[in-house]
Amino acid sequence: MEISDACQAFSALSQTSRLEVLKLLVRAGPAGLAAGKISGALGAPAPTMSFHLKELERAGLILSRKEGRSVIYAADYGGVRDLVDFLLADCCQGDKRLCGPYVIKECA
Amino acid sequence: MEISDACQAFSALSQTSRLEVLKLLVRAGPAGLAAGKISGALGAPAPTMSFHLKELERAGLILSRKEGRSVIYAADYGGVRDLVDFLLADCCQGDKRLCGPYVIKECA
DNA sequence: TCCATATTTCCATAAATATAAAATTATACT
DNA sequence: AGTATAATTTTATATTTATGGAAATATGGA
Numbered sequence: 001m002e003i004s005d006a007c008q009a010f011s012a013l014s015q016t017s018r019l020e021v022l023k024l025l026v027r028a029g030p031a032g033l034a035a036g037k038i039s040g041a042l043g044a045p046a047p048t049m050s051f052h053l054k055e056l057e058r059a060g061l062i063l064s065r066k067e068g069r070s071v072i073y074a075a076d077y078g079g080v081r082d083l084v085d086f087l088l089a090d091c092c093q094g095d096k097r098l099c100g101p102y103v104i105k106e107c108a
Numbered sequence: 109m110e111i112s113d114a115c116q117a118f119s120a121l122s123q124t125s126r127l128e129v130l131k132l133l134v135r136a137g138p139a140g141l142a143a144g145k146i147s148g149a150l151g152a153p154a155p156t157m158s159f160h161l162k163e164l165e166r167a168g169l170i171l172s173r174k175e176g177r178s179v180i181y182a183a184d185y186g187g188v189r190d191l192v193d194f195l196l197a198d199c200c201q202g203d204k205r206l207c208g209p210y211v212i213k214e215c216a
Numbered sequence: 217t218c219c220a221t222a223t224t225t226c227c228a229t230a231a232a233t234a235t236a237a238a239a240t241t242a243t244a245c246t
Numbered sequence: 247a248g249t250a251t252a253a254t255t256t257t258a259t260a261t262t263t264a265t266g267g268a269a270a271t272a273t274g275g276a
Contacts, residue, residue, distance in 0.1 A: 003131070007124050013195075014119035015264080019111060026199050035223060045266055050224055052264090069222045069273045084192050087121075091134050123234080143253060153236055158254055160234090177243050177252045 001086045005060070009083045012059035017044055018052045025062055025075040032065075032074030109194045113168070117191045120167035125152055126160045133170055133183040140173075140182030 013019050020042055025032060033041075039049035053073055056062045060079035065072050121127050128150055133140060141149075147157035161181055164170045168187040173180050 003124060003127060007122060007127050010118050010127065011122035011263095014115060014122040016111060016115050017264095019115050019118065022195075023111070023198075026196065027201055029199075029201065029203070036221090039223095046223065047225080047266055047268095048264075051266095054224085066273095071223065080195060084195070087130075087188060087192070088134065090131075091137075093135055093137065095137070119233095125234090144251095147253095154253065155236055155238095155255085156234080159236095162254085174243095179253060 001082055006083060006086045009059040009061055009079070012055050012061055015052070017042060017049070018056055021049075021052060021056060021073075022061055022075065022080075025073060026080075028074070030074055030077075032063075032072045034067075034070040034072055036070070038073060109190055114191060114194045117167040117169055117187070120163050120169055123160070125150060125156075126164055129157075129160060129164060129181075130169055130183065130188075133181060134188075136182070138182055138185075140171075140180045142175075142178040142180055144178065146181060 013022065021038060024038065024041060035049065035053060036046070038053070039046050042049070044052075053062070053064070057064055057073075061076055061083070062073050062079075063076045065074075121130065129146060132146065132149060143157065143161060144154070146161070147154050150157070152160075161170070161172070165172055165181075169184055169191070170181050170187075171184045173182075
């Protein structure tokens with residue numbers, strides 16, 4: 001992942017409405033939600049939400065598909081994962097003893 | 109973590125210079141780097157970099173300490189971790205069967 | 217075809233953010 | 247005290263981004 005891609009993704013998340021959209025879609029799961037449901041749920045006018053959804057899609061964080069008259073948006077889990085990985089890549093020059101306790105999750 | 113905190117953190121990362129700073133500090137490890145070294149390494153004037161460093165610190169992504177005349181900045185691994193966790197909290201309403209393959213990392 | 221619904225594009229305005237020069241503060245050394 | 251170094255604050259300007267009304271596009275049903 002290029003730094004400009006990561007930057008665009010973080011930029012997409014740097015706005016309350018858009019962050020709320022992603023959280024909503026992460027909660028909703030792969031089934032996703034229609035654009036109208038999203039703008040309704042978050043109380044934003046349709047044009048405003050359309051602008052934000054396009055931004056999130058351009059950033060590779062959500063996906064869209066058409067179903068009848070609706071456009072269904074869903075979280076792009078792969079994209080989110082790539083972004084997280086980018087942030088911690090090459091951590092401590094590869095020496096995980098330095099930061100491991102802070103960064104590595106216990107596994108179940 | 110409040111959504112406004114997460115938003116502020118993503119906002120801090122939504123800018124190439126600042127994202128480069130965090131990557132640089134993540135690579136540098138807990139020892140960190142002096143403000144002057146950072147602005148030198150990234151080719152930005154001191155006031156500009158000072159503005160960006162303050163932004164990253166305010167967002168809880170880096171820490172600073174004074175050493176003589178220098179101010180040493182280092183990645184705040186706990187803060188980064190909290191941010192990542194926020195993004196995927198309550199994923200698929202807790203049913204990891206839906207998105208697990210995309211989100212959960214294999215453990216070594 | 218005509219109408220209602222769903223969403224987007226266009227556009228103008230408002231608001232937030234980045235940049236860097238100049239001035240300021242703080243520390244160390246002689 | 248005097249001087250050099252390190253970093254920050256102040257300030258003004260330039261740039262980017264968000265917002266939502268009005269108009270346009272696309273689909274499905276009567």
